[in-house]
Amino acid sequence: MIQTIELTKKYGDFTALDKLNLSIKEGEIFGLLGANGAGKSTAINMLLGFLNPDSGKVQINDIDATKNAKDARKIIGYIPENVNLYPYLSGVENLDYFCRLAGLKYSKTELQDFLASCGLQSEANDQKVSAYSKGMRQKVGIAIAYAKKAKVYLLDEPASGLDPLASKELSILLKKLASEGATILMASHDIFRVREVCNRIGILKSGILVKELYAKDVSANELETLYLKFMQN
Numbered sequence: 001m002i003q004t005i006e007l008t009k010k011y012g013d014f015t016a017l018d019k020l021n022l023s024i025k026e027g028e029i030f031g032l033l034g035a036n037g038a039g040k041s042t043a044i045n046m047l048l049g050f051l052n053p054d055s056g057k058v059q060i061n062d063i064d065a066t067k068n069a070k071d072a073r074k075i076i077g078y079i080p081e082n083v084n085l086y087p088y089l090s091g092v093e094n095l096d097y098f099c100r101l102a103g104l105k106y107s108k109t110e111l112q113d114f115l116a117s118c119g120l121q122s123e124a125n126d127q128k129v130s131a132y133s134k135g136m137r138q139k140v141g142i143a144i145a146y147a148k149k150a151k152v153y154l155l156d157e158p159a160s161g162l163d164p165l166a167s168k169e170l171s172i173l174l175k176k177l178a179s180e181g182a183t184i185l186m187a188s189h190d191i192f193r194v195r196e197v198c199n200r201i202g203i204l205k206s207g208i209l210v211k212e213l214y215a216k217d218v219s220a221n222e223l224e225t226l227y228l229k230f231m232q233n
């Protein structure tokens with residue numbers, strides 16, 4: 001569960017996020033849609049405890065993440081737009097390394113299973129990551145969170161730069177994680193992908209959540225029209 005209550009962040013006199021109220025349940029995929037500078041990354045950084053809010057609160061499952069960010073991060077998987085891996089290690093070696101950093105030791109078979117569950121083709125397991133596509137690196141990034149048994153996934157612009165097939169695979173993977181009980185928030189400006197993968201969508205404009213809706217209630221075209229209307233007003 002992800003909950004933000006009146007979450008506010010200012011940079012000097014500028015309010016980047018203004019009293020954000022979000023409540024995302026287990027099994028839900030929430031899409032935070034917004035233009036460049038809307039405040040999406042600011043919100044994610046506060047969920048992760050990398051940024052302190054000026055006011056308001058973040059709750060991750062039963063953890064008050066504003067007070068115990070370190071505990072909250074143990075159950076959060078964060079997948080940035082560009083997943084940083086060690087290029088001269090293979091997918092399995094990267095996963096092993098990041099698991100060990102989190103205090104987890106898995107057998108090679110278990111590591112391979114995590115990668116397979118996240119859609120990486122088995123032939124890639126032992127290839128150096130420097131030869132991976134962006135979509136493949138992202139699968140390893142998600143596998144790191146999956147192996148950590150993350151309960152909450154935060155993704156910043158996950159579909160950006162992916163080709164249509166990789167983007168479709170990402171949607172399938174996120175839906176699978178949600179069906180297994182994960183709570184997922186993805187920040188994006190990709191209206192089509194957000195409409196396709198998310199159950200619920202919030203439109204963020206200049207730090208203010210101006211609209212929340214269920215994806216099933218709008219077509220992609222209707223969402224685009226609505227989004228553009230909010231951006232233009």
Ligand SMILES: Nc1ncnc2c1ncn2[C@@H]1O[C@H](COP(=O)(O)OP(=O)(O)OP(=O)(O)O)[C@@H](O)[C@H]1O
Pocket residue numbers: 011016034035036037038039040041042043
């Ligand atoms: N450290 C900072 N100091 C001052 N202003 C900042 C800082 N970080 C972000 N901002 C401003 O806060 C606003 C929100 O930025 P943020 O990065 O959260 O937006 P975003 O929705 O993630 O945008 P993008 O899609 O471009 O990543 C922007 O106007 C940005 O310029």
